[in-house]
Amino acid sequence: MTEDDLQFREHVRSALAGLVLPRAESWEAAGEVDRQGWLALGDLGLLDLAHAGPGFMRSAVFLDELGRTGYTGIRAAIGVHAYMARSYLELFGNEEQQAAYLPGVRSGQRIAALAITEENAGSDLRNLATRAEVCADGSYLVFGTKSYVANGSCADFFVTLAKTGQAPAGKVLSHASMLLIDAGLPGVTRHEQPMLGWRGAGLCAVEFTGVPVHANRLLGRPNRALSQLMKALDFERLVAGLLAVGGIGYCLELLRAFAREHRIGDSPMSARQAVRQQIAELDCELELIGQYARHAARQQCLGQLDTKTASVLKLKSAEFAVLAAQRCLTCHGARGYQRDSAVSRLYRDAIGGVIAGGVSELLRDMIYELG
Ligand SMILES: Cc1cc2nc3c(=O)[nH]c(=O)nc-3n(C[C@H](O)[C@H](O)[C@H](O)COP(=O)(O)OP(=O)(O)OC[C@H]3O[C@@H](n4cnc5c(N)ncnc54)[C@H](O)[C@@H]3O)c2cc1C
CATH class of the missing domain: 1.20.140.10 (Butyryl-CoA Dehydrogenase, subunit A, domain 3)
Known part of the structure; x- marks a missing residue:
């Protein structure tokens, strides 16, 4: 770790002490990080740290300090937004998708969630049921329910795993894709899933009932989910x-x-x-x-x-x-x-x-x- 990384640690520690710690109990009680919190994290540049290259060391410092706040639900909410869900956009998003979503993610204006798990598809995704039916104009209609989605309660969009083709038994993931689904689209419903812990992480089931998703919301090429x-x-x-x-x-x-x-x-x-x-x-x-x-x-x-x-x-x-x-x-x-x-x-x-x-x-x- 360089001198610069060590100074960055001091900066992050005091930023989190000023921003997260005083609000953590109320976020836990509310079950999610509030909008002001996301915006403040964005203002501090903490939602925009590098995912790769030498700059990732700063992310490592930030994640360690975020863990040290002692609030797993809150660290998960921020981790899912700024790293786990965002990574699909960084790795597989095209220019238009990155331009449409990443500035809002980085500023905290657009909250991200990752919707992969289902009641019958967790560790083993072969029973994946959520499907994106292709329409005549190339767009999709998405049907299915995702479970245990962190930030599910407050997300503005979901990075979602769905079947995009007819797969032979046991090969479902080679006929599945990742889609960006905006929470404001018709047919998206959230259902709270109160958990034992991770109370600030806004865990929800997210139901998609014929959600119309534009063709340009497919991440990468079709059927590349695996x-x-x-x-x-x-x-x-x-x-x-x-x-x-x-x-x-x-x-x-x-x-x-x-x-x-x-x-x-x-x-x-x-x-x-x-x-x-x-x-x-x-x-x-x-x-x-x-x-x-x-x-x-x-x-x-x-x-x-x-x-x-x-x-x-x-x-x-x-x-x-x-x-x-x-x-x-x-x-x-x-x-x-x-x-x-x-x-x-x-x-x-x-x-x-x-x-x-x-x-x-x-x-x-x-x-x-x-x-
Ligand atoms: C706090 C929390 C946050 C989460 N956040 C998200 C999220 O943001 N987005 C999302 O999509 N999902 C999320 N999940 C879901 C999570 O990814 C799944 O719970 C996980 O993949 C396991 O799936 P499952 O719960 O269906 O358990 P199952 O896969 O049904 O497994 C049940 C149990 O079976 C056993 N088991 C499983 N596999 C094996 C194996 N190979 N060998 C032997 N035994 C095995 C284990 O004991 C396991 O605990 C979250 C879950 C939790 C608890």
């Missing part, structure tokens, strides 16, 4: 991993501070060897995962991020976040188990991280296959 997903999912898992590492850092800071302040009898909790050893163990693990995260970020800077690296990072960071949150909560005793405590939020949020963006079993399968 190769597009493979590339974009690597990036998504890198981003998820970097966010998770920041979140674990926050969790560990909370734990250390609590162990110093809380007294068992007449001595601070941190005087107990068992507690010190637990914290040290978590710290070691975080050091290793943090180094791996920096390695993955550098690979992305060099244009060399591969599926295995992205999968290992996502798997290990998400699972370790659960363990760290569990230890943090139990060390806090009953005060940590209170419904509205910061550590109970970390705990319920951490479980969602293991599911979203690829469940652990799927990632292990992939890692095994990649050897």
Whole structure:
């Protein structure tokens, strides 16, 4: 990391402390980041950081700091908008699509969501049901329902996976495409899906009932969803991993501070060897995962991020976040188990991280296959 990156970290940390932290509780309660929040993030240039090349190091710094705010739902909302959904436009959008959507995404005026999962198509997308029927003029009519869409409650458009052709059994993704679907089109309906955690992420089911989508809203060439997903999912898992590492850092800071302040009898909790050893163990693990995260970020800077690296990072960071949150909560005793405590939020949020963006079993399968 250069001197410039380190200064950028200071800048991001104070920007997030001024903008996100004072509003985080109200965004969590409202279930989404509000419009003013998106615009303020855009004004600060935080929705416009590089996805590739050497500039990605700034993104890595931002994602780590965003994770360190301790609000997984909010970090997911911002991560999906500025990275995961936006990446499809950056990677596969044509000039017209990029000109139409990216300025609004970067400024926070147009909120993005990624709508892939369905009730019967999650880890395995072969049962994908959403379909885009081709009309005589080349436009589409989209039918189907997507589930668990982060920013679903507030998105202005959805980057959506849909079948665009008749596929033989088991080959559905080679006859599917990614479409940009504006939320204001007729036939788009959102249904809240209240979750255990990730409360600021606006998770919704999004129903498309004969939504008319212009032909020029297809991303890339028709029936290319499989190769597009493979590339974009690597990036998504890198981003998820970097966010998770920041979140674990926050969790560990909370734990250390609590162990110093809380007294068992007449001595601070941190005087107990068992507690010190637990914290040290978590710290070691975080050091290793943090180094791996920096390695993955550098690979992305060099244009060399591969599926295995992205999968290992996502798997290990998400699972370790659960363990760290569990230890943090139990060390806090009953005060940590209170419904509205910061550590109970970390705990319920951490479980969602293991599911979203690829469940652990799927990632292990992939890692095994990649050897
Ligand atoms: C907090 C959160 C945010 C999300 N945000 C979005 C979003 O913005 N956009 C979007 O499109 N989707 C989103 N999702 C959906 C997410 O991508 C899916 O939940 C995920 O892909 C898993 O799919 P599923 O829930 O249908 O579980 P399933 O695929 O049905 O899996 C259920 C369980 O089966 C087991 N399993 C699955 N695969 C295997 C395997 N290969 N081997 C062995 N066991 C296996 C696992 O234990 C798994 O947990 C989100 C989910 C969550 C929880």
